[in-house]
Amino acid sequence: MTDRTRPIKDIFWILALCGLVAGIFRMWFGLGATTNLTDAMPWGLWKVLNMVAGVALSTSGFTVGFLVYVLRLERFRPLMKPAILIAFLGYGCSMTALLFDIGLPHRFWHPILMWNEHSFLFEVFWCVLLYFTITFIEMLPNIFERLRAERLVRLLHAGTFGVVIVGISLSSLHHSSLGSLFLVTPLRLHALWYSSWLPWFFVLSAMGGGIMMIVLVRILYARWYDPEPVFGTQLEPGVPGPADLLSLPGVSRGYTSRDMPMLAGLASIGAGIMSCYAVLKVVDLVRLGSWNALLAGTWESWLYSAELILTAILPIILVAIPRTRRSPVGLGAAALSGAFGLALNRLDVGIFGYFRDAHTVYFPSLAEWALGIGVIAAAGLVFFFIVENTAVFDNNWRQRYLSRGVFHATFDRWSHVWFAVLMSGVHRVTLLAVFVLPLAWVFLYPAYHNEKPITVVQASVGMDNMRANLRIDGDRQGVLAEFAHAEHQQRLGGDSSCAACHHVSLPGDRSTPCSRCHSDMIFATKIFDHSFHTVAVAEKEHLAGLYPANHSCALCHGDGLPKTASTVKTCYECHRDDMWLVGRPDSAVSLMNAPSFRDAMHGTCITCHTREKERVGRPQLDECATCHRSLTARRLATASHAQDDNALGAVAFGERPVGASDSGSSH
Amino acid sequence: MTNSILIDTTKCTGCERCVAACIDANKLDPHKADIDRAQTEDGLSSNRWANIQKVADDRFARKSCMHCLEPSCVSACLVGGITKTPEGPVVYDPTKCIGCRYCMLACPFHIPRYEWENAVPYMRKCDMCFERVQQGGKPACVDACPNGALVFGSRKELLQKAQEIVAANGSTYIPHVWGETEFGGTSVLYISDEDLSALGWPEPQTAAIPGLTEPLISKTPFIGLGVATCLLSVNWIVRRRMKLAGEIDNHEVERND
Amino acid sequence: MSIEQWIDFAKGPLFALTSMIMVLGLLRHIVIQVYELVAGKGRRLSAAPWRKILNEGLGWAIPIKQIMKGTPFFSSVSYLFHIGVIVVPVFLADHIVLWEKTLGFSLPSLPSGWADFLTIFTVACVLVLLGFRLFGDRQRAMSRLTDYVLLLLILLPFVTGFLASHSGMNPFPWETMMLVHLLSAELLFLVIPFTKLAHIVLFVFDRLSAVHWQLRPGAGDKVADALFGKEARV
Structure with missing residues (x-):
């Protein structure tokens, strides 16, 4: 007779091994990295x-x-x-899973004391x-x-x-x-x-x-x-057996x-x-x-x-x-x-x-499924063992124990290996483990799954025809910055002043939006395009007849050194002439990572405002409310602060009265 | 003496200096706090215990732990790791916590936050700067507020003061002090000219949550004993009936027991 | 997916997967061998013939007997081939960067000149061994398709790796070479525990246990047939 439990046991072993890997990851990386639990759904x-x-x-x-x-x-x-037996296994199961679920498993005994x-x-x-x-x-x-x-x-x-x-x-x-x-x-x-x-x-x-x-x-x-x-x-049929609750007396019960x-x-x-x-x-x-x-x-x-x-x-x-x-x-x-x-x-x-x-x-995340089901599968294996x-x-x-079938060795014609190793359960399970553990490892490894959530940066929410005033709300969180573009331009020296704030554009492109590179609201983003450089540099060198094709790696990475980011030379060494950098990115390596949109904007404005506030004699110039008009709205309504606010308004919008601004949120 | 914070949203400009002061006083990571502000629904996280929330157009309010008078988290914590202090703050003892996160489920304001990113995580929430309060000081956020939107003091006095302000400026304020009766009363009180349900305030007469569970759990030992008594008496009746009916002979009794 | 993403994939998850399968598969061989050796003896670890295992290992590590008495040229080529096949992949400077990044430990690296020489030398050894299989009577009689395929599979990562690191002599795009290098090495990882390449760990057990990869049933008769034209006399 074939053993009906064998495929089920194999599946249970696979699930239990996956659960084991998930359990290791949960203990090593913590709950946040391995589960989809959040503050909103803590259980x-x-x-x-x-x-x-x-x-x-x-x-x-x-x-x-x-x-x-x-x-x-x-x-x-x-x-x-x-x-x-079922009760024992069920409770054991839930206690094991709880041990992984609580944040500090080494303190599981605390409620006893x-x-x-x-x-x-x-x-x-x-x-x-x-x-x-x-x-x-x-x-x-x-x-x-x-x-x-x-x-x-x-x-x-x-x-x-x-x-x-x-x-x-x-x-x-x-x-x-x-x-x-x-x-x-x-x-x-x-x-x-x-x-x-x-x-x-x-x-x-x-x-x-x-x-x-x-x-x-x-x-x-x-x-x-x-x-x-x-x-x-x-x-x-109809053998007198123990009473069947739903059968009426005298009716043939019909069990066989x-x-x-x-x-x-x-x-x-x-x-x-x-x-x-x-x-x-x-x-x-x-x-x-x-x-x-x-x-x-x-x-x-x-x-x-x-x-x-x-x-x-x-x-x-x-x-x-x-x-x-x-x-x-x-x-x-x-x-x-x-x-x-x-x-x-x-x-x-x-x-x-x-x-x-x-x-x-x-x-639930993959790891949660793997551990949750793996614990149940492990209990199932214990069930089979005890039974x-x-x-x-x-x-x-x-009798069952004695009459258990033994696997015979077979010769595999393809690999020319004797599968004598399938003789017993130990061999079978270890063979499963060889495949299941690495697969589970790769699928559950948190580092391969945790993609950084990206806050999408969007362009300014509003501007008037001449780009005189921009309303910037890069992450659409409702905190607007009012930016008097024309007024800044005029004050900083007209048409020649763009370079004071705007820096590099992509080659051949005169209107690259800031968010092209500063594409994440919070995090710095990688902007260096390696494959573009390999092709472009190779072509350039080839045209100049300097190197045989495909020998361009050594130009940046240095000959004989490992080709990694740590050994590469700085971007600035090649781009000295065509990189038209204003003010900050002095270390060219930092160009591989563009700062976040918010940091870039804040950096550009606040550095200048902090520098200028002494000169123009306006101490509030570098405060949040200078640009984020929505934060000043309450003060406008309060008479005691009106004076203050007009002063701030004058800085941000020239001499125009604040009431004439096109911002709908100021009132 | 139970202390309290009174928040007047009409005075709040949303400058978030209280949040910055909170981050500073509790030695939290300001960069992480910034990221969490953009990525969580109400801006609160284990790195950011207080946040300024927009409750209406151009109207802001600070949100953090309400320090309830009958806190649900205190009654829920299975190791007694959260306590309501006589000074007012609800404080958390990280040395007891086992990380079951029942307090997070139990809190009606969704206040307790978890350090999900840590391999050894703890619950984090505002503790009304308990150490400063103990030494007779004010919480950091109250100290930091430039407009006097946050006031610290004894709950009784603040409640009286709040009612006076509301009564005196009837045209501006909604005639209600949030935190007076909700969930049995809280130690953070709000007065406002806009509805504050965005902060998670329920109907004014909502009862305290421990009132739902504690009457039941105090009966537990009696329920257990009652069940056992029922079982024994049912068993006694069954045995007696079987004996009377002569269904069990001695042989069977021996075998089955 | 662009070819760079494929390379990243082959360096990341695929590398983890295949190398883990190799390590676990080989570990499993060791465990099962030891288990089989002690199975009949009260399952005590001390019951295993550790001295014999050590002798066997040393015998292969210093094959003086084979070189002196048996087939000196074949044995020396094979010995040197094994040295190259172990030393180059482990101690290459570029690989050590990989070990540092994924496993967190560092090793002294091979000077690049030596690495180039050893690579070419190993490739040459493979070719010589292939020649033996093709043209030697006894070896050809014992060889099967998998033997040739495995030799070529070992050759592939060496050749592609060499070309990828010497862009001057490489007629193909670097990315393609790198991808083929990674994939062929990973294929090798995959087949190691399940083919005769498992002798990486099994060589010490070869004479001691009945459970290991073996010749096809009747292979001995075929060899004898090729040699003497009649049945084997054992």
Whole structure:
């Protein structure tokens, strides 16, 4: 028989390795470089998917424990161990992801010593920590059985009931607390999801979701390892089995395999809980009067509807129809839909519901996806390992272990290598790692992704016909600079004065706008065009008959030296004559980087104004408000400052009265 | 004595000297602060704790931490790293912080900012120059304001003063002191002749956020014990019914337990 | 993308990708070899025949026996070829700038005259070895297509690198040469762990472990056939 889990394990290994790389980058470069989290959206995928949704989907230990130990429904006992395994892995998963999510992972233990009992996050932390310990204790019998420590197993079994009761209480507490976490955001979270009933919604849906999850895992387990009890067709239809909640007494139940009646019963309970949850949610909408938001046709309302359909309506339909209820595939689809809907609800409450208030859309970065999914994949691998090596689902693990297929060496005709290396799992996984780790490294390496956000510089927003007055607002942030161009020109010496402010133009171009080179508002930008120079210099040298073609590198980089920016000679050495530089760029290397538009403008104006203020006797000449008229508007209105302002106006606009200026924003 | 800052937007010219003073006093990087001003929505960032915002045409207001009387961040922080001091400022203790960013989610004014670009990041926000206030001084921004748009003093007096100004100049000012009741009251008060909802002010009667969670969380131990009691009693009933119905024989009990 | 952007791409992500695949692939060979050697012996690292591994390594590093007794000319050419193939790429001045930038460590660099000489010398050695494969009876019988392809693949970065750094003799544009140089070197990185070139690390294990690249099944018979015209007598 072929091993059905092998491709899944390979995929999980690939995902887990990608997650490993992302985790290393997150620790090395920090949250900002690796995630798309911002001040507007401080909580992202790791918290919401791995913690809030992950914990919600691991409720199976709590619900099955309740059914088996409290209600003593013995027919669900075979699912007890798998349910605890799922809970253990789910909580482990969310705690691992949280370790990467918090900004200072080395302080993860702080909440143990430093208490703030007013914080719901504090309660969540403690409950999750304690509950994880409890699932671990409940997992121990499996491990001890494997190690043949019978006495310890008996000891642990004696305490099971107490542990289960404590576990269920803790569980119900922190599931409600996870909902209460979002109670602090009444003005931020979208009205469809914000409600004072959030804690109760979270508990109820987590109970349903946990049941859906255990049904799904049981069916998948059967598919992978042991199809007979679920997919089998040997039993006579209508065999008397455990009661099926939705079947009327006396109606033939029509199950043909051993475990399906149990799973159908469990799924019915889950779908029932989910329907109660859905009804309560709708009631809550009516109660809060936000039901019209559901009919508004916004994308939030569509998400909300999708959530309701997936969590409740689809599962209840699939479970209600006898045909799908009796088929493992139909039941699996119901469980998957319920689990998926639950996860969607958590993402809505934790992420999507905040977009409208944050005025931004958060989409997780590659590294966030890689780590978030990688942690889940790693948990999946642990699941396979535990299932294959201990008696979680059944006692067949030893036979499975012994009958595991061994890969045979093959000769690869193309590379002439013996692929004997594929003999065991270790070889297979290391071969995967050789390809996956470098690929993940290249795709997730933050330095290849972080493109500097560029503030686009735009020309002046307004000018009169003769360019006498310019209104410059290079980044369109609303802070205008009024520049009396004609007046400056006249004062600095008429037509010959351009050079006082304007410097180099591109060759053959008399009207290069400043923003051509000073193209970023904030950052300096690289303006040196290397390929242009290689061609131009080579052609020039060739025409002059000086060098053979293509020997132009040595002209700038020096012969025998490495050809890097650090060894190159300065631009000024060649461009001494044709570089018509005014005032500042004395070091020609700086020409490779043009200063930002703002620095260039400020530099040109402020240097001159500072120099001139003593001479013309106007101490305010180098202040912001001299040019940024919008900042002076308030002073104009205040009588006490009127004198001051007229003086400033006189400087900026000659002798014209300020009121006659064409600026609309001064009034 | 709870201190407070009163901001009169009619006197603010938007010169941003308060911001420059803040950057200087807190030893922030002015270049980074400039970049962040252009790149964030409200100009606040971990490098820029205060910013001048345009609230209307030619009307400006300083935005930074409001130092609420019942701060949501204080109640949210799971390690108790943020405290409301008796002097008024809400201060942050970087030695406790684990970086969960719940304070950022909890703050109704979106004030706490994170040092995203650092590998070892902390939350940053205005602390009303706590050390200067403790030594009897004024916050740097108040000292720097050339027009007297920012006034520092005890909250009670400032509130009274603000109400007097508003009442005396009824034609100019909107008859409301922002920060008096919003979210249970804040230690930064605004008076203005323009609506200030651009700064994130809600309806005047909006209740403090800790009021939404703290009544619930104080009941937690009882809820937990209640659930456990319910479970035990349900279990007791179930067992008894099973015993009465004779459904379990001794053999099964032994096997299952 | 312009050719400069292609060069940047080949220097940046592609270089990281291929060199990591090479390093990890070779590391994996070492791990698996050691694992196989100790697998039957309680999985203790000390159980591996470290002395034999050392002997094997030294034997290849100082091939006195081969040169003195076996095929002196072939062995010396092969030995010198290996020296050139290791020294030139690692200690070239231009490459050291690259190491500094990407890996953060510096090495003493080869004088440019020496680098030129060693490059030409290595190319010559490759040609001689190619001649052996083509015209020597025994070598030809053992050679397969991949052997020729790999030799030529080793030749390519040396030739293009030499031309790119000597623009006077380069009939092609510098950018094209550089791009071919980078891409061919990166292709070499990619194939190293998965072909017989893995003997970079496997040479010390060759006689000790059953798991390594091997000749085609029945290759020995073919060699014997070519030599003696009849089946091998072992």
